[in-house]
Amino acid sequence: MKVAVVVNTLKVGGMERVAVNLADAFQSQGHQTDLIYLKNRKVELKPYDPEIPVHLFDLKKDVFKTGVGALWFGACRLSNVLLRKTFPLFFAYAEAQAFKKRLTALEQESGQPFDLIVFRGHGTFEHIWPLADPRFVFACESVQPQEHYGKLSRWAFNQLYGNRHMVCISNGVMDNFQEMVQRYDIRPKDATLISNPVEFDYIAQYPDAGRDVLHSKPYILGLGRLNPVKNFPLLIRAYHHLVETQQIEQDLVIVGEGKERSSLEALVQELGLTERVSFKGLQTPSYPWFRHADVFVLSSKSEGLGMVLIEALACGAPIAATNCPGGVPHIMRGELSHYLSDMTPEALADKILSAMNTPKTESYQRDVELSLAQFDGKNIVDTFVKTYAAK
Known part of the structure; x- marks a missing residue:
């Protein structure tokens, strides 16, 4: 054709x-x-x-x-x-x-x-x-x-x-x-x-960068366009909750650009997180950032599908996501569904912590493979x- x-x-x-x-x-x-x-x-x-x-x-x-x-x-x-x-x-x-x-x-x-x-x-x-x-x-x-x-x-x-x-x-x-x-x-x-x-072969072959080249400390990753639908304020507040209640070592790294950047930076300053949250701007392709993240978090209000979740899974990153309208549940099947969150900072913080700390079993890996096969x-x-x- x-x-x-x-x-x-x-x-x-x-x-x-x-x-x-x-x-x-x-x-x-x-x-x-x-x-x-x-x-x-x-x-x-x-x-x-x-x-x-x-x-x-x-x-x-x-x-x-x-x-x-x-x-x-x-x-x-x-x-x-x-x-x-x-x-x-x-x-x-x-x-x-x-x-x-x-x-x-x-x-x-x-x-x-x-x-x-x-x-x-x-x-x-x-x-x-x-x-x-x-x-x-x-x-x-x-x-x-x-x-x-x-x-x-x-x-x-x-x-x-x-x-x-x-x-x-x-x-x-x-x-x-x-x-x-x-x-x-x-x-x-x-x-x-x-x-x-999703071009899985290209992702697998894409050259890696050492984590220290990307960010000097372990990190939680948020990635996407900085606009209202992607709901980065929720991620920042969930991260703040983790810092306050769990004393986690990971920084929060946000990769992307958009019209909300200045307001997000203001929120970070308001919450006293300036030393722990880094805005990295637009980085493409994003595969190295996924590979070295302790967890990738999608905090969107809605997603037609959620391509970044698929790419994160293909790169081996643990994931947590809001249970938002659209295609996210289409990806988060089987054991992956355990990491779907309600849209509150406390609920998302709980799923982030669980995704980082729960050992990934063989059945979890099978569910990842079954999910990726759809794409x-x-x-x-x-x-x-x-x-x-x-x-």
Whole structure:
């Protein structure tokens, strides 16, 4: 098959990393694969396979080149004042035509049409929803608020999901999607559970760094974008509880960047933890940090799946996580479920301590292997091909 994987940007993030991994997985299974991104932002992620072509379809720029694009942009901005969050829906009427033109030109240049085009994430297929193409597959990466578009939610979700091939990446996302289908009487062509691939071979082969190179003391690791959904204040307060009640030796290391960094640093200072909490900024790939952590902690309020948990397990790190809506329970099966926490500092602190101190039995290791097997790239590509090759 000739396959395209489409994503909004190639910045560091879970959805973006999944798009890259999926392109690599298709290519490694012998499918000719292209990776397309839609916004002219800094490229921080690339496929591991250098043979995979990467294309920027700068839709906004293309729309403005038409002459009337700026007028349409202004009209859509005005509509967004009256009807919140509708700008991307209406601007997509122009962007979709720009995408179609770019796609046609790419196919003509290669001399071969695409057989399958997979869009990763709600924000990605917002740009092209007016197009009806049987080759399109829309992958839901996260749990969407069911009133996302206010009074236009019923119309908007029917436009986005109606008569589409839909993929949900976890049981939690599928449950949310089916609730939305029932609530708004949406009729997709189909909805299939296909999880996200992880390149385990690449992780295993990635060169290590000594722990002292990363951080001079044993550490508890938090990693991700510093935004409200990732809920790092909960992790910091849980760590503070451990310091106060257990006198633990580990520092807290936070890897990532985002708009909440200054407020998180202020919280650390308020709790008197300045000497024990380190902000390391963006570090990619993150595998060495997982390998040397005494425990990796996910403190999110919600997760479509939780790719960092999968990567942490693949690197051999003990893990603890909040039992949040979405895909985390899809990963934390069997004995791993013992390390799921309620969303309070005390509960999360208890699970962190347990994850660090409980010996990992053979049955625990089997559950880790069974969990990771769900995200094997070959199996995921085979599922895509079997599901969509004949459609």
